[in-house]
Amino acid sequence: MFPRQPATVRSPSLALPHHTARLSLRSYTVDDVDDSLAYYASPTVVTYVPWEPWTRAEAQRRIVERIKRTQLDGPGSALSLVVELQGRLIGDVVLWPVDETMSRGEMGWAFDPEAGGHGYATEAVHALMRIAFETYGMHRVLAHVDPRNEASLRLCERVGMRREGHLRENAFIKDEWVDSVVFGALAAEWLHPSDLGEWNTIA
Numbered sequence: 001m002f003p004r005q006p007a008t009v010r011s012p013s014l015a016l017p018h019h020t021a022r023l024s025l026r027s028y029t030v031d032d033v034d035d036s037l038a039y040y041a042s043p044t045v046v047t048y049v050p051w052e053p054w055t056r057a058e059a060q061r062r063i064v065e066r067i068k069r070t071q072l073d074g075p076g077s078a079l080s081l082v083v084e085l086q087g088r089l090i091g092d093v094v095l096w097p098v099d100e101t102m103s104r105g106e107m108g109w110a111f112d113p114e115a116g117g118h119g120y121a122t123e124a125v126h127a128l129m130r131i132a133f134e135t136y137g138m139h140r141v142l143a144h145v146d147p148r149n150e151a152s153l154r155l156c157e158r159v160g161m162r163r164e165g166h167l168r169e170n171a172f173i174k175d176e177w178v179d180s181v182v183f184g185a186l187a188a189e190w191l192h193p194s195d196l197g198e199w200n201t202i203a
Contacts, residue, residue, distance in 0.1 A: 001048070001179075004047045007042070012135060012136070013071055014070075014071060014072075014079065014113060014131060014135050014136075016070070016081070017084075018081070018127060018131060020123050020126075020127045021055055021121070021123065022085065023083055023084060023085055023120060023123055023124055023127070024084040025081040025082070025083055025084075025086065025093065025124065025127055025128070025131075026081060026082055027067065027070045027080075027081065027082075028069075028080060028081075028082055029067065030063065030064075030067070030155040032058050032063055032082055032089060033059050033063050034053075034055070035082075035088075035089035036059055036062075036063060036082075036089065036092070036199055037054055037056060037059040038112065039091070039110065039111070039112040039113065039114075040053065040054040040059065040110065041053045041054050041055075041059075043111070044113065045110055045111075045112075045113065045165075046110075047149070048145075048146040048148065048149045048173075048178075049110070049173075050171070050173045050174065052174075059196075066080040066092075069094070072095065072096070072097055072102065072105075072153075074097075074102070075097055075099070075100045075102070077096065077097065078092065078094060078095070078096040079090065079095045079096070079131070080093075080094045080095050081094070081128070083111070083120070083124045085115065085120060086160070086196075088121055089112075089141075090108055090111060090112050090114075090115035091109065091111030091112055091115065091120070091121065091124060092109065093107065093108070093109045093111055093125060093127075093128045094107065094108045094109070094131055095107050095128055095131065095141075097138075101135065102137075102138070103137075103138055103139040103140070104138065104139060104140045104141070104142070105132050105136070105138045105140070105141045105142070106141070106142050106143065106144070107125065107128055107129070107132075107143050108135050108143070109121065109124070109125055109152075109155075111124075116151075120159045121155055122155060122159060125155060125159050125160045129141055129159060129185060130190075131189055133187040133190055138187060139186065139187055140184060140185070140186055140187070141161075141184070141185050141190075142161075142164075142182060142183060142185075143156055143161065143182075143183045143184075144170075144180040144181070144182060144183075145180065145181045145183060146169075146173075146178055146179065146180065146181075147166065147179050147180075147181050153181065154170060155176060156183040159185070160185060160189070160190055161183035161185045162183065162184055162185065162199045163179070163181060163182075163183055164182045164183065164184045165182040165194075166179060166180075166181050166182075167179060167180045167181075167182060
């Protein structure tokens, strides 16, 4: 007899903005074009993502798309949030379901390098995990990371994700086949802020 699969469930709505000890995670607005362009125009920031540095036209197009991604309300939906520190946009995070049951999700993120070294990325990604597990009731969250992206590898480890596998030449990005390191976390084992140490002691 085959094991029973999770039933598709209707996800609750997320109240925004979502606040952490130091940060606010909120929906995009049309006013976020310039602040997003400030770091997405950097070749360093987009080294390991499947697009080139943004132009202003590209920033405007992508922000319009992200404005619509405010809830996980079914397969194909996504939650795109900007990360603010005292009113200043310092990065963004995204969560989307990877199956029709809404019980498994995948995360991504990008941050302004000028905000590095203070634990802001760790705090924001941990908050996104909390949203996935506590608000949307997900069972599992994962992230695919280019093994050359040492900052994101360390970030996954800091938020309590486990390195589960190394997929060779798993994605074709910027005219080359690249590897992916898979990190995963389960709802039953994810870490609370007190388990992670002080935010300002981590990058």
